[in-house]
Amino acid sequence: SRKTYRKEFPGLKLLQYPLILGAASLINTFTYYLAFKHTTIANAVLTHYTAPVIVAFLAPLFLKERVTRPIIISIAIASAGLWIMLNGFSFNEGDALGITAGLVSGFAYAVVVILIRIYTQSFNPVVLAFFSNAVIAILLAPFVREFPVNALWSFLVMGIVHSTIAPILYFKGLRYVSAGRTAVFGYIEPVIAIIFGIIFLSELPGKGSIIGGLLIIFSGYLTLREGK
DSSP, X not given: OHHHHHHTSOOTTTTHHHHHHHHHHHHHHHHHHHHHHHSOHHHHHHHHTTHHHHHHHHHHHHTOOOOOHHHHHHXXXXXXXXXXXXXXXXXXXXXHHHHHHXXXXXXXXXXXXXXXXXXXXXXXXXXXXXXXXXXXXXXXGGGOOOOOGGGHHHHHHIIIIIIIIHHHHXXXXXXXXOHHHHHHXXXXXXXXXXXXXXXXXXXXXXXXXXXXXXXXXXXXXXXXXXXX
């Protein structure tokens, strides 16, 4: 109920934690988009998905979670699958900014996973999502010069699905799933994107996308089996 959520709003002493999460989320998203603008899609995605590897190193330090051998193997298989899916990494003149931005977004994403794993033990996921989005909105507001009215429905869908429902489910999941396993499951995102491309855009995936996608799905299976 509304009263329940109001009681769970953090006091001033604890407010800094969801604010830090919001700032880290903004850095993650901004640098990811910046990477797409200044380098190839493959470079942007591959550098961003260094996040699971970074999480594997950070989790034992900050969460005292042991990263098991199956998780490390799953990360390696998923990384190989993503590499095959995107036809590998390339570097050309002018790619430096985009690649750097992608690496920063990968690190920021890893930090977000660690922070969520810590904070969801103390905060309601709905309250955490609210403050995280509020911080992002406040920080970005000064840069909004005009609102594209023609894209209103797209913004509504993104606001409801991407910025509300998805984070709440993600935050809830991280209450019960280790950071390492969560990082591996993150590789499923590009596979789902390919499936949606087939359904909604009639895009047929190439051989590399199919092989890479199967490897990523297999890594997810290994991760699920390891948790039993």
